[in-house]
Amino acid sequence: MAKQYETVIGLEVHVELATKTKIFCGCTTAFGGAPNTHTCPVCTGMPGSLPVLNRQVVEYAMAVGLAANCQINQYCKFDRKNYFYPDNPQNYQISQLYLPICHDGYIEIETGSGKKQVRIHEIHMEEDAGKLIHDEWEDCSLVDYNRSGVPLIEIVSEPDMRSAEEVTAYLDKLRLLIQYIGASDCKLQEGSMRADVNLSVREVGAEEFGTRTEMKNLNSFKAIGRAIEGERARQIELLEEGKAVIQETRRWDDNKEYSYAMRSKEDAKDYRYFPDPDLLPVNISDAWMNRVKDALPELQPQRQERYEREYGLPAYDAQIITASKKMADIFEETVALVSNPKKVSNWLMVETMRLLKEKNQEPEDLRFDPENLAKLIRLTEDGSVNSSVAKEVFEKIFTDDIDPEVYVTEHGLKTVNDDGALEEVVCKVLEENSKVVEEYRSGKEKVLGFLVGQVMKAMKGKANPAKAGELLKKKL
Amino acid sequence: MAEIITDETIDYVSILAKLKLTEAEKEDAKADMQKMLNYIDKLDELDTSGVEPMSHVFSFDNVFREDVVTNQDDRDAMLANAPLAKDGQYKVPKTVE
Ligand SMILES: [Zn+2]
Numbered sequence: 148m149a150k151q152y153e154t155v156i157g158l159e160v161h162v163e164l165a166t167k168t169k170i171f172c173g174c175t176t177a178f179g180g181a182p183n184t185h186t187c188p189v190c191t192g193m194p195g196s197l198p199v200l201n202r203q204v205v206e207y208a209m210a211v212g213l214a215a216n217c218q219i220n221q222y223c224k225f226d227r228k229n230y231f232y233p234d235n236p237q238n239y240q241i242s243q244l245y246l247p248i249c250h251d252g253y254i255e256i257e258t259g260s261g262k263k264q265v266r267i268h269e270i271h272m273e274e275d276a277g278k279l280i281h282d283e284w285e286d287c288s289l290v291d292y293n294r295s296g297v298p299l300i301e302i303v304s305e306p307d308m309r310s311a312e313e314v315t316a317y318l319d320k321l322r323l324l325i326q327y328i329g330a331s332d333c334k335l336q337e338g339s340m341r342a343d344v345n346l347s348v349r350e351v352g353a354e355e356f357g358t359r360t361e362m363k364n365l366n367s368f369k370a371i372g373r374a375i376e377g378e379r380a381r382q383i384e385l386l387e388e389g390k391a392v393i394q395e396t397r398r399w400d401d402n403k404e405y406s407y408a409m410r411s412k413e414d415a416k417d418y419r420y421f422p423d424p425d426l427l428p429v430n431i432s433d434a435w436m437n438r439v440k441d442a443l444p445e446l447q448p449q450r451q452e453r454y455e456r457e458y459g460l461p462a463y464d465a466q467i468i469t470a471s472k473k474m475a476d477i478f479e480e481t482v483a484l485v486s487n488p489k490k491v492s493n494w495l496m497v498e499t500m501r502l503l504k505e506k507n508q509e510p511e512d513l514r515f516d517p518e519n520l521a522k523l524i525r526l527t528e529d530g531s532v533n534s535s536v537a538k539e540v541f542e543k544i545f546t547d548d549i550d551p552e553v554y555v556t557e558h559g560l561k562t563v564n565d566d567g568a569l570e571e572v573v574c575k576v577l578e579e580n581s582k583v584v585e586e587y588r589s590g591k592e593k594v595l596g597f598l599v600g601q602v603m604k605a606m607k608g609k610a611n612p613a614k615a616g617e618l619l620k621k622k623l
Numbered sequence: 624m625a626e627i628i629t630d631e632t633i634d635y636v637s638i639l640a641k642l643k644l645t646e647a648e649k650e651d652a653k654a655d656m657q658k659m660l661n662y663i664d665k666l667d668e669l670d671t672s673g674v675e676p677m678s679h680v681f682s683f684d685n686v687f688r689e690d691v692v693t694n695q696d697d698r699d700a701m702l703a704n705a706p707l708a709k710d711g712q713y714k715v716p717k718t719v720e
Pocket residue numbers: 169172173174185186187188189190191296694
C-alpha cells in the first residue's frame with residue numbers, strides 16, 4: 148500500500164504598515180515617487196546617521212499582537228541582522244531577534260472539521276529593503292531606496308497548518324484583522340502583504356517533522372495554493388525515490404508551477420545578530436498597552452454579527468460584505484444615507500461583486516463614493532430610473548464614480564412618468580401587434596411580457612415596466 | 624578556557640565581512656580576536672547571578688519620533704555619495720537571484 152503523507156506548513160508573513168513615514172526617519176512611505184526621491188541619510192545607510200523609532204510602528208505592532216491574542220514583551224529592543232546585498236544600504240537590517248514585541252498568540256480558523264487554532268510564535272518589527280532592477284543595457288543593477296526603511300511587521304506562525312485550505316483561511320483571517328485595525332491594506336499583489344511558506348512532509352502518524360524548505364515569491368492566494376501543492380509533490384517524490392529533502396530557500400515560479408532552489412550566496416546564512424546600539428529599548432507601560440487594547444476597533448467577526456442583528460442581513464450576506472473592510476465601510480456609509488440595508492447589500496453582493504470579478508479587482512480597490520450609490524438607490528425607489536437603467540448607471544459609478552442624478556439627466560435616462568406619452572405608445576404597440584393581442588385575449592396571458600418589451604423598446608428603455616404592464620392590461 | 628581562533632575561523636569571518644586579508648593581517652586578526660575571547664573569559668570569572676543583563680549602555684528608553692513627514696526630496700544630495708549612479712539610481716554590480 149502506498150504511503151500516506153501529511154503536509155506540515157508554517158508561515159512567515161511580512162506586512163507593510165500604513166504609517167505616513169518610515170520606521171526610523173521622516174521620509175514618506177508614499178507609493179509611486181520617482182526612484183530615490185523618498186530617501187535621506189538614515190534610510191540610505193550613511194555613516195553617522197542615527198535612526199529614531201516611529202512611535203506609530205510600535206502602536207500598530209502592538210495592536211495587531213493584541214488582536215491576535217499575543218503576549219506583549221513590554222520591554223523590547225532592536226537587533227541588527229547582518230548581510231551584504233545592495234538592496235540593504237547599511238549592510239544590516241534592523242529587526243528584532245531576542246525580544247520581539249509580541250509572542251505566543253493564535254488565530255482561530257474554520258476548517259472542514261471545525262475550528263482550529265493556528266499558533267503565532269512571534270511578531271517583530273523591522274525595516275523593508277530597497278528595490279533592485281536589472282539594467283539590460285549596461286549589465287548592472289540599479290537600486291531605488293524609496294522602500295528602504297518602510298516599516299514591516301513579520302508574523303511568524305508555528306507549523307500548525309496541514310493544507311493549502313488552512314493556509315488560505317489563516318491568511319484571510321490575518322488580513323482581515325490587520326485591515327480592520329487599519330495597520331495595513333494587506334494587498335498581496337502589490338506586496339504590502341507577503342508570505343513565505345515553510346513546508347515539510349512526513350508520513351501520517353510520524354512524530355518528527357521532515358526537513359523543511361522555505362518558499363518565497365508568492366504574491367496571490369492562488370499562487371500560494373499552487374506552490375503548496377507543487378512543493379508537497381516534489382518532496383514526496385524525493386522521499387519515494389529514497390532521496391533526502393535539502394533544507395533550502397526556494398523561489399516559486401507560478402508560470403512553470405515549480406519551485407527552484409535560489410542560488411545560495413557564496414557565504415553561509417550567518418546573520419550574526421547583535422543588539423543595535425543606535426536604538427534605545429522600548430518600554431511599554433501597562434497604561435500604554437491598555438490604551439492600545441481599549442482603542443482596538445470592531446473587528447470582522449463582531450461587525451458581521453452586528454450586521455445580522457442590527458440590519459437583519461442573512462449571515463451569508465453579512466459575511467461576504469464584511470470580508471473586506473472597504474466593502475463594509477461602503478455598506479455602512481450608504482445605509483446611513485438611505486436606510487435600506489437590504490437594497491444596499493444587494494447592490495454590493497450582486498453588481499459590485501460581478502464588476503470586481505469582471506475587472507479582476509479586489510474589494511479594497513473600490514473607489515466610489517457611498518453618496519453616489521445612495522443617490523442611485525433613491526432614484527430607483529422613487530421610480531425615476533428602472534432597474535436596467537440603474538445597472539447601467541451603477542457601472543458608471545463603479546468605474547468613474549459619477550453622480551447618478553447628473554448622469555441620468557444629462558443622458559436622458561429618466562423613466563418617462565408622463566402617462567400621456569406612455570398611453571400613446573401602448574396604443575400604438577397594441578395596434579401594431581394585433582395578432583399577439585388576439586392570442587392574449589384567447590387566454591395566452593404569457594404574451595403580455597412580449598408586449599411590455601415592445602413598449603420598453605419604443606420608449607428606449609425609459610418606461611417603467613410595471614406601469615406599462617398595468618396600462619396594457621387595462622387596454623386589453 | 625577560551626575557544627581557540629583557528630585559521631578556518633579567520634577565513635570564515637573574512638568571507639562574512641567581505642575582507643581580503645594578507646597572511647600577515649590574518650595573523651594579526653587572529654591574535655586580536657584571541658585577546659578578546661580571553662577577556663570575555665576573564666569577565667566570566669565574576670559572579671553575575673542576580674544581575675539583570677544590560678541591553679544598552681545608556682539608561683534611557685522610549686525615544687520616539689511622531690509619524691510626521693519631515694524630509695523632502697533630497698535625491699541628488701544622497702546620490703552624490705554614491706560611487707556610481709544612473710537615472711537617479713545607485714548603480715551596483717549585477718545581482719542575480
Ligand atoms: Zn529616510
